[in-house]
Amino acid sequence: MKTFKNTEFAYIRETMGYSVKEVAEILGKSERTIYRWENGESLPKKSLIRELKTIYSIHTGQPSKSGHNFKFIDLFAGIGGLRKAFESIGGKCVFTSEWDLACRKTYQANYECDHPVNGDIREVDLDNMPQYDVLVAGFPCQPFSIAGVSKKNSLGRPHGFYDATQGTLFFDVAQMIERHRPKAFLLENVKNLVSHDKGNTFKVIMKTLKEELGYHVDYRIIDAKPYVPQHRERIFIVGFRDDVSFAFKDLKIPDTRPKLGSILHFENGTELPEPPFTEGPEGRVAAKYTLSDRLWEYLKNYAEKHKAKGNGFGYGLFGPDDVARTLSARYYKDGSEILIRQEGRNPRRLTPRECARLMGFDKLGQRSFVIPVSDTQAYKQFGNSVAVPVVEAVASHMLPYIFKMMRTAKDMNQLEILFEKVEVYG
Template sequence: MKLYKVTAFSQLREKSGISIKSLAGLTGKCERTIYRWERGETNPDPKIMEELKLMAGETLTKSPNKSPFFSFIDLFAGIGGLRKAFESIGGKCVFTSEWDKACRQTYQANFDCDHEVAGDIREVDPDSVPDFDVLLAGFPCQPFSIAGVSKKNSLGMPHGFHCDTQGTLFFEVAQMIERRRPAAFLLENVKNLVSHDKGKTFRIIMKTLKEELGYTVSYRVIDAKGWVPQHRERIFIAGFRNDADFTFDDMDIPDPHEGPKIGTILHPENGTEEEEPPYTVGEYGEVSKKYTLSDRLWEYLQNYAKKHRERGNGFGYGLCGPNDVARTLSARYYKDGSEILIRQDGGKNPRRLTPRECARLMGFDKPDGRSFVIPVSDTQAYKQFGNSVAVPVVEAVARHMLPSILEARRHQNHIEQPSLFEVAGNA
């Protein structure tokens, strides 16, 4: 059997998660040509190589002169974690909705919005939203009531999700999908969505998306530990309007045991990082003393943990050193910081993470970065990061979805608009 050398093209194609058959379909090239590139027999189109780099995550920024590959809307946007990820693969946000005023402040401080950031999605007419290809939503989890459905049906009243989910925020997502029929969507929620209300909530959601709205749907619970130093499990539900060769089953997930440790996102406090008041101060950029727990709070947390250990419970604080992985950062972190406390030398009490370290822990900043603007109080910042998504995880999800998004977009547009690969291959 003849063996072929590993080429830069084959490595990029495998890393991007796209098959030779799919790539041929997207580029308009024959499979024989793709195989020749794969084997190094001929040189691949350089523009297609650049697009593969984007899909593989090696190029996370687009040239400002290039047209967006697809458009999307950002519902329940929070501080823009989903948007940040989907912009990284060439998407353009055309509409945003977020009800929380403080979140909107942070969102608008970090994104160049050429559109108004709407408030409560329940007050938005779906038909007033600009055309878009992909819907993104990190909707809150709420129980659904199915009481009285039979009676409503007999009276000719709304049925299906119009009845089952009426009054919930998922209803707003489903209604937007029904009215606008996007090529694709990505929904994000807590892991417990699957078991919420004894599984009824998730069953209604899946029935709505698959049977009533007619989308091909795949979902997966993903732990962020492979990307960031935090145990954070979230469910991602992806759907495509037309039959799509998409599944989360073949998504490449980094080994969580090989992921980064929390020391990578902490302030070094050795003078290598410029001070950033109010988080760090002084010549060596030391973490401000206000983040160190008071003697009273530290004593309370230790006694609380001891009491629950004696009862056989696992409740307590989470104390981390540089080589550890943190528990899940929650929106309640501002209260006492107990789920993620950082050990300190010199007999000091442990401390909370600073909001800048939270930005790094959630992937809004690189491990040593500080570019994400935090214009709100510490309390608001902790709530916002605790409620958000781990950006590198969503970037990986977005890259995995990209080939199917492009294919669904082309199909929905009756192949009137060329894909980015056709543009690259025929330019």
């Protein structure tokens, strides 16, 4: 049985699995100071204990009772996957931008918004945005053109990210970062962003964030399989305005491998019926999700044709003990990438409720995610979204460093006030 040193501070640190060195780095203190706190020789400030307790509560899966820890903005918000994750670590969303009307309908049905949901990011007035600490964005990947800076200089035209990213939606994100200088940001995209245009797109993005905007940036491609029963690789790019020693290599990926059975309708009466996704008192999946004979025959023939050519194209057939392929935005067309076996019947599509569970929007013990749109729109929305538990893991990993940035900013503000007083009264 593990024994802990006889202080609250030591208990929290050891339970979280942090070393003394890691906590010293996170809290901006010397290791000697941490040892004194652990041994009860001196006491840390209440604000630092509050930070550690907040991190601890999130680490142990308990809701934080410390109120809002920071403010963030949600760009290319979709149906709010990034927002859901950052709210789970005590963030307060103060600005949202999403151009798709159907997504906005779903977003507003699920989140309390004390601010309007803005449309096109290109029409946002940067000078009249609320103050915020963290920017999160699942920005679309668009083609970038890399122009020669020297030629632009000779013509007296702008260069840097104003030139290399002009006309892309990443440009608008970069403009916001340049204008407001948030303490941190998280950008999410498809795995192929790294290889797009032979790596040139990603090169421009990283150059913009690091060299042009001056942020300390790290990135990692993470598969959602340890979090949800789905193979879904996405790239996450994290930046901090100051060097707070954030590193993705320190992110601990769980060893768990959830199976599809955990997100499928039970169909045995133990789950409340949910029309139009299920029907009857037993809550069986509605018949409309079973493939027609014609569509099932087409998919089988299509797969055989490509198999004969040596291609891997075709449907994916899964059961409760399997892990699914990536849910895509095209799922509404035929559902071919994730079909669920049915005994004695053609396979079926996932229901939108099962998609919500597969993407981590629905969790046991929480209010079900509201799906106020058609099946077609719901499939598009979930297929375009993030796997929420993955972002929650990334956000939790960021939180100690966000606290560190907040602490630094607070200290700087106090210094500025002190200097102003010296100038006035000195």
